[in-house]
Amino acid sequence: MKLLLTSGGITNDSIHAALEDLLGMPVGEADALVVPTAQWGHPMCGPASVRGLVAATPSFRHFTALPWASLGVLELTALPTVGKDRWVPWVEAADVLLVDGGDATYLAHWLRESGLAALLPELHGTVWVGMSAGSMALTPRIGQDFVEWAGAPDDRTLGVVDFSIFPHLGAFPGNSLEHAERWAADLDNPAYALDEQSALTVVDGVVDVVSEGEWHLLRS
Known part of the structure; x- marks a missing residue:
């Protein structure tokens, strides 16, 4: 699986170009599934924010409101009750999974419980586009x-990649570089801090930074 791990979505031309390079096609030709599950685990999210995500309202112009060929919803909490024979073909038919933010530990839990985490290594041509917690859930912590x-x-997540991500650098008072450096000091693995104009691509284990803003490698 090819990964595009963002803080704020597809926020600039460089990240957009990286996405289309991973897809091998324009966004307008790609079929997408959006995963809203992480929102249910975060106290600042709920029905209104999930509605905005899946309805592709202007507030999600950098994510679901891009001109996808099609956009469906994949709710992980429902998958164990419908059976793999139904949902696995939905995932395999998608070009891209848009995995939204919220709480990354909740998302990681349901990625495991749903069976999607176990399927990820088989999705060789699929692109995972994470936003905030949707990116963080693939990290070790x-x-x-x-x-x-x-x-x-605890703070452990899936460990698909070997680095952690501090998102929204500079976007909120509690997301300064100083805060990020203190956060990284408590980890035992590499860590990146990304602002809303920055992202990471991961293909065959190779990590590249895509940025028109500010980013830092805090632990290497």
């Missing part, structure tokens, strides 16, 4: 500061 789900046993 997110740091305790980012855990909002009361059911999380």
Whole structure:
């Protein structure tokens, strides 16, 4: 699987070009599934924000509101009840999975419980586009500061990649570079801090930074 791990979505021309390079086609020719699951685990999200995501309202202009050929919804909490014979073909038919933000530990839990995490290594041509927690869920740890789900046993996530991500650098008072450096000091793996104009691509284990803004490698 090819990964585009963003903080704020497809926010500039460089990230857009990286996405189309991973897809091997224009966005307008790609079939997408959006995964809203992480939102349910975060206290600042809920029905209104999920509606905006799946309805591709202007507030999601950098994500679901791009001109996809088609856009469907993949709710991970429903998958165990419908059976793999139904949902696996939906995933295999998609060119891109748009995995939204919220709580990364909640998302990681449902990626495992749904069976999607186990399927990811088989999706060789699919592009995972994460936004915020949708990117962080693939890392080994997110740091305790980012855990909002009361059911999380700790800050560990899936570990698909070997680095952690501090998103929204400079976007909020609690997301300064100083905060990011303190966050990284508690980790035992490489870590990146990304602003809304920055992203990471991962193809065959090779990591590249795509940025028109500010990013930092805090631990190498």
